[in-house]
Amino acid sequence: MFRSDSVPVTLVFAAERLNYLVEVRNKDDPSEFPERNLKLVKGIYGAALVWRGLLQSLLPDWNMCMFCVAFPAWEWALVSCLIYWRLDQKPIGRYFVTDTILITGGAGFIGRYVARACLERGHKVRVLDSLIEQVHGDRTQTEGLDPDVEVVVGDVRDEAALLRALKGATKVIHLAAEVGVGQSMYAVDRYVSVNDYGTAVLFQQLIDNPVKRVLVASSMSIYGEGLYQDAGGRIYEDVIRKPRISADEPWDPLDDQGRPLVPVPTPEWKKPALASVYALSKYVQERLTLTLCPAYGMEGVALRLWNAYGPGQALSNPYTGVLAIFASRLHNGQPPMIFEDGQQRRDFVHVEDVAQAFVLALDHEKAPGGVYNVGSGQDRTVSEVAELLSQAMNRPMTPEIAGKARIGDIRHCIADIGKIQQELGYKPRKNFAEGLAELADWVAKQEAKDLVNEARKELEARGLVA
Numbered sequence: 001m002f003r004s005d006s007v008p009v010t011l012v013f014a015a016e017r018l019n020y021l022v023e024v025r026n027k028d029d030p031s032e033f034p035e036r037n038l039k040l041v042k043g044i045y046g047a048a049l050v051w052r053g054l055l056q057s058l059l060p061d062w063n064m065c066m067f068c069v070a071f072p073a074w075e076w077a078l079v080s081c082l083i084y085w086r087l088d089q090k091p092i093g094r095y096f097v098t099d100t101i102l103i104t105g106g107a108g109f110i111g112r113y114v115a116r117a118c119l120e121r122g123h124k125v126r127v128l129d130s131l132i133e134q135v136h137g138d139r140t141q142t143e144g145l146d147p148d149v150e151v152v153v154g155d156v157r158d159e160a161a162l163l164r165a166l167k168g169a170t171k172v173i174h175l176a177a178e179v180g181v182g183q184s185m186y187a188v189d190r191y192v193s194v195n196d197y198g199t200a201v202l203f204q205q206l207i208d209n210p211v212k213r214v215l216v217a218s219s220m221s222i223y224g225e226g227l228y229q230d231a232g233g234r235i236y237e238d239v240i241r242k243p244r245i246s247a248d249e250p251w252d253p254l255d256d257q258g259r260p261l262v263p264v265p266t267p268e269w270k271k272p273a274l275a276s277v278y279a280l281s282k283y284v285q286e287r288l289t290l291t292l293c294p295a296y297g298m299e300g301v302a303l304r305l306w307n308a309y310g311p312g313q314a315l316s317n318p319y320t321g322v323l324a325i326f327a328s329r330l331h332n333g334q335p336p337m338i339f340e341d342g343q344q345r346r347d348f349v350h351v352e353d354v355a356q357a358f359v360l361a362l363d364h365e366k367a368p369g370g371v372y373n374v375g376s377g378q379d380r381t382v383s384e385v386a387e388l389l390s391q392a393m394n395r396p397m398t399p400e401i402a403g404k405a406r407i408g409d410i411r412h413c414i415a416d417i418g419k420i421q422q423e424l425g426y427k428p429r430k431n432f433a434e435g436l437a438e439l440a441d442w443v444a445k446q447e448a449k450d451l452v453n454e455a456r457k458e459l460e461a462r463g464l465v466a
């Protein structure tokens with residue numbers, strides 16, 4: 001067992017290991033499964049060492065105690081079991097329940113990843129989702145949600161369903177929304193009803209049943225055009241896009257001397273410029289959250305998401321994320337259809353990184369009252385991502401360039417993610433090529449209806465493509 005001269009060394013070693021336990025319980029720790037499991041294993045090993053030390057000093061005859069003689073073997077058995085547990089992909093974190101999280105719209109693309117990340121973080125998760133047809137087709141049951149998630153099928157505008165879903169909840173992540181920029185310009189009542197009235201009903205219930213914290217999924221679309229810079233380095237914060245009168249006009253916004261402005265990362269302080277009904281409705285959601293939470297003793301946080309992508313996005317929804325739309329086209333042997341000239345710049349962020357941002361904002365003490373951009377920190381043109389995706393899917397095809405813009409779309413907006421990195425410890429982890437390869441593998445096993453032409457006709461019929 002311990003020789004007396006090795007006690008200080010063992011104590012230091014045990015303390016170091018125990019520190020891993022503290023880190024894992026520390027809300028600032030940005031590491032996720034499986035790193036958290038490894039830290040737990042190391043921490044528990046430290047605790048075993050301390051326990052052995054205590055027994056050794058308390059028991060009168062250490063060497064005579066069979067249990068203690070055998071203790072090192074027990075320790076290793078325990079450590080091996082935990083390592084096996086980790087390899088078995090079972091996040092240990094979910095055995096340490098801390099909060100009950102209600103995720104509205106949690107059966108959707110982002111919701112499923114956020115739900116999993118919350119479970120891994122040790123929270124209990126409940127989802128309220130009305131399973132709208134545009135996203136879930138004719139399914140009446142959720143698909144792809146972790147079996148540990150409790151599901152309430154219901155509309156966020158239905159008080160009774162909300163009350164059931166809020167029972168015992170300590171935090172809320174509000175994702176339920178209609179999500180198409182183009183579609184919002186004609187389905188105005190639907191977008192305002194679900195996104196804004198839905199958020200109003202949620203807060204009406206929260207006033208009587210408050211929770212500790214509410215996170216809302218806002219959007220980069222609220223910025224309108226992002227921040228720009230001219231050749232002399234002057235920053236333009238208020239670029240407004242005007243419809244092009246003739247085909248010779250440049251797509252990019254121009255400075256006072258007619259030179260194209262260059263997009264630069266957009267920070268949270270840029271003033272909103274609401275160019276679509278969707279943007280307007282997301283801003284209302286954000287403001288309702290940040291106005292009502294402090295008034296009723298709750299903590300509100302808004303995350304402004306850029307273009308999320310990854311396996312699980314609705315492939316047959318022509319109003320969803322651009323990568324899922326391109327993937328659906330390619331899967332059906334059609335070239336991606338790109339509005340404008342394809343040189344619009346965006347930030348494509350993997351959905352696992354979006355989930356990381358949510359779990360950080362859920363627990364971090366600095367988050368309340370904050371708005372945070374969530375992106376990858378890297379920008380790309382829409383044409384470039386179409387080409388990279390067709391390579392990843394092994395379907396080389398030249399994209400179809402529409403040469404026309406959708407009303408309500410913005411030209412460039414790229415993310416400045418400095419604030420969430422510094423304040424919440426967010427680190428985008430997924431490399432874009434790796435994310436696309438994973439998406440391509442998933443798409444290959446799916447069925448996808450290509451409804452892009454129908455969606456384009458809907459917009460054209462209303463004069464919303466010019």
Ligand SMILES: NC(=O)c1ccc[n+]([C@@H]2O[C@H](COP(=O)([O-])OP(=O)(O)OC[C@H]3O[C@@H](n4cnc5c(N)ncnc54)[C@H](O)[C@@H]3O)[C@@H](O)[C@H]2O)c1
Nearest residue numbers: 105108109110129130131132155156175176177217305308
């Ligand atoms: N995906 C992105 O790139 C992105 C970017 C910016 C912001 N956001 C925001 O993130 C959130 C989640 O987006 P997503 O990509 O997972 O979309 P999604 O369409 O996959 O998920 C939305 C979910 O909300 C549900 N829903 C819709 N109306 C509802 C209602 N009335 N009551 C209850 N549930 C309802 C849908 O059934 C769906 O499961 C949305 O608020 C969206 O505006 C997404």
